[in-house]
Amino acid sequence: MQGTFHYWLAYLPLLAILAAPTAVATWFAIQLHRERVLRRRDGADYLTGLPTRRAAAAVAAQAIVDAKHSGNEFAVIVLNVDRLKPLNDSLGHQAGDELLLALSQRLRGVLGYNNVLARLAGDEFTIIARELKGPREAEALVNKITEAVREPFVIASFDIHTSLTMGVSMYPLDGETFDVLLRRAEMALRSAKASTRGSYRFYALEMSNAADERVALENDLRRAIELGQLELHYQPKVDIGTNRIRSAEALLRWRHPTRGLVPPNVFIPIAEDTGLIVQIGEWVLRTSCSQVRSWIDSGMSPVRVAVNLSAKQFRHVDLVAVVRSALDEAQLQPGYLELELTESAIMDDAEKSASTLEFLSTMGVHISIDDFGTGYSSLSYLRRFPLDKLKIDRSFVRDLMSNPDDASIVKAIISLAHNLRLRVVAEGVETAEQLGYLRELGCDQYQGFFCSPAVPAPAFEALLLKMRADLPELTEEDMLRTQSRLSAFSPESASSDR
Numbered sequence: 001m002q003g004t005f006h007y008w009l010a011y012l013p014l015l016a017i018l019a020a021p022t023a024v025a026t027w028f029a030i031q032l033h034r035e036r037v038l039r040r041r042d043g044a045d046y047l048t049g050l051p052t053r054r055a056a057a058a059v060a061a062q063a064i065v066d067a068k069h070s071g072n073e074f075a076v077i078v079l080n081v082d083r084l085k086p087l088n089d090s091l092g093h094q095a096g097d098e099l100l101l102a103l104s105q106r107l108r109g110v111l112g113y114n115n116v117l118a119r120l121a122g123d124e125f126t127i128i129a130r131e132l133k134g135p136r137e138a139e140a141l142v143n144k145i146t147e148a149v150r151e152p153f154v155i156a157s158f159d160i161h162t163s164l165t166m167g168v169s170m171y172p173l174d175g176e177t178f179d180v181l182l183r184r185a186e187m188a189l190r191s192a193k194a195s196t197r198g199s200y201r202f203y204a205l206e207m208s209n210a211a212d213e214r215v216a217l218e219n220d221l222r223r224a225i226e227l228g229q230l231e232l233h234y235q236p237k238v239d240i241g242t243n244r245i246r247s248a249e250a251l252l253r254w255r256h257p258t259r260g261l262v263p264p265n266v267f268i269p270i271a272e273d274t275g276l277i278v279q280i281g282e283w284v285l286r287t288s289c290s291q292v293r294s295w296i297d298s299g300m301s302p303v304r305v306a307v308n309l310s311a312k313q314f315r316h317v318d319l320v321a322v323v324r325s326a327l328d329e330a331q332l333q334p335g336y337l338e339l340e341l342t343e344s345a346i347m348d349d350a351e352k353s354a355s356t357l358e359f360l361s362t363m364g365v366h367i368s369i370d371d372f373g374t375g376y377s378s379l380s381y382l383r384r385f386p387l388d389k390l391k392i393d394r395s396f397v398r399d400l401m402s403n404p405d406d407a408s409i410v411k412a413i414i415s416l417a418h419n420l421r422l423r424v425v426a427e428g429v430e431t432a433e434q435l436g437y438l439r440e441l442g443c444d445q446y447q448g449f450f451c452s453p454a455v456p457a458p459a460f461e462a463l464l465l466k467m468r469a470d471l472p473e474l475t476e477e478d479m480l481r482t483q484s485r486l487s488a489f490s491p492e493s494a495s496s497d498r
Contacts, residue, residue: 045119047097048104056118056126060178063130067171074130075138076178078185079145079166081123082197087160095156102153103162110148115141126182135202138168142200163198165189174203187211218270220256225283229255232287233454236463237306237425237447240439245467247304247338249447250288251454252280272310281313282322289330289337291457296332300461301468306338306368311345315352320359334364340391342370347381354385361386368425373413382420390417394428394448401433414441 045052051059063074081103088096100123107117107125116128129141145164152159167189175181184203192201224230234248254262271277288305295303313319327334339360346353346369357367368389373396382390392413396406410426417424426438429448438446452463 048101048119050104050108050125051116051118053118053120053126056116056120056128057178059116059118059128060181063128064171064176064178066130070131072130073132073134073173074128074171075132075135075141076169076171076181076185077127077129077138077142077145077166078120078168078182078189079125079127079164080189080193081125082163082165084123084162087155087162091156091158095160098155099153099160099162102155103149106148106153107145110144111141126185132170135168135170135173138170139202142166142168146198146200165192165197166200167192167203168200169203184208214270217262217267218274221254221267221270221274221276224254224256225280229257230280230283231255231456232284232291233456234291234305234460235447235454236451236460236467237445238451238467239445240435240443243467245303245464246445247306248460249306249308249340249454250284250291251308252284253454272312275312277310278313278317281310282317282326284308285322286326286329289326289332292336293330293332295461300464302336303464304336304338304366306340306366308340308370309345311342311348314341314345314356315348319356320363323360323365324363334360335366338366338368338388340368340370343372343374343381346385350381350384357385357387361388371427373409379416382416382422387422389423389425389444391425391427392443397426397428397434397438397448398430400437401431407437410438410443411441414443418442 044050044055060074060076066072067074081100084096084099087099100119104117104119104125107127111117111127111129114130116130118126118128120126127141127145129138132138132141145166149162149164152161154160167185167187169175169181169185169188171181174184184207187207188201188203191207192199195201231253232250233253234250236245237247237249238245252264252268254264254267256262268277271280285307288307292303292305309319323334323337323339327337346357361367366388367386368391369387370391371393372390374393390413392410396410396413399406400410401407414424423444425445425447426434426443427447429435429438429446429450431450435446435450452460455463
């Protein structure tokens with residue numbers, strides 16, 4: 001027994017050497033955790049050492065007392081660090097933390113003792129700017145802050161350029177408590193972000209009105225699907241050569257019980273921002289497929305339906321599975337469905353987009369690029385992705401007859417598309433002159449008020465019967481043919497599809 005004890009005793013120095021780094025690391029981790037706990041207890045942010053929101057509220061409370069005695073004003077400035085996410089994605093979150101720390105140190109250097117900088121959360125900070133004579137002094141401070149971050153920050157041996165977007169509220173003009181002032185400064189910040197990154201806005205009363213209206217609309221929109229307030233209207237896509245309606249675009253409408261029809265440009269941005277667009281988009285897809293099945297079952301000759309996909313819907317769901325489910329549910333062949341996407345949606349993650357579009361195109365689903373010519377992506381995607389159509393944005397069609405530059409752009413788009421074996425649809429056609437010129441240029445289809453606005457399903461059926469009365473019936477083969485490069489493309493099939 002004693003021999004065994006001496007045997008293990010001989011290994012103690014080695015064990016101590018092996019255990020020492022772990023013990024040291026553990027000690028440092030404990031000290032770091034203890035420091036963070038103490039900082040929080042003292043009202044300090046664990047990363048930057050700045051006051052937290054709670055500490056800022058205490059500073060603001062004292063500033064209110066001081067302002068009441070002195071007659072001066074003070075400002076609450078909320079600032080957001082622009083382009084922090086790309087830095088985290090490229091260099092890691094440690095680099096992002098280093099930027100936030102360096103930024104806080106630089107700002108403290110220019111703010112002076114009378115202004116308090118605090119960190120609210122993540123990349124958002126607030127400044128309590130005390131003893132001001134009015135908004136002009138607050139604006140001068142904002143400009144000083146903007147200038148302070150023009151010089152790059154050296155992070156991980158890289159020169160990192162960033163900017164600050166800011167919102168400003170003033171005491172007592174914009175509120176008499178810190179919570180109100182902070183909330184209104186954040187409203188101004190959102191307004192600045194919607195305008196230009198790196199800019200600033202002072203709070204204005206209409207921002208509150210808009211915010212209240214937005215909250216009310218968001219709450220109503222969340223209930224709209226289950227209450228049956230959403231509906232689809234259909235706008236025909238007309239073949240220019242034959243005046244035949246071959247397909248229709250399904251367009252979302254919201255029939256609110258008290259507001260009436262809410263314009264899409266009002267509620268779609270809310271749906272995008274809140275993520276509701278994914279749920280709504282799936283409803284649109286399933287309802288559109290169901291409507292086509294209903295038309296087929298009623299004996300109406302075939303018509304394809306085009307559905308718009310938001311960027312979030314395209315990126316964040318298993319789109320192929322959702323499309324398959326919608327088609328199976330409606331017992332519909334894929335060729336009856338067309339998906340419309342914007343350039344920016346497919347170029348956000350080109351590799352993933354290519355894979356998704358190839359699955360859909362192989363199934364037989366038609367793929368269109370919406371608002372072509374308004375994005376900033378490379379034209380190389382036209383040959384890389386399996387596409388069927390390009391849609392010329394209405395902004396080019398509107399002044400087609402009066403603006404030579406727009407006419408040249410439309411002509412170039414049509415020529416480019418046809419050389420790549422793609423069909424072209426012109427949006428927003430309102431006059432016979434526009435349609436005649438598009439016919440001369442060889443455009444394949446058009447949609448717009450010249451034929452019909454988007455109308456409910458019964459009105460679309462009546463329009464379809466009227467326009468097809470003197471034309472041969474379309475066959476299922478007409479509907480299912482696709483011009484994607486993944487299909488068995490032939491010049492004969494292309495000419496017959498026109």
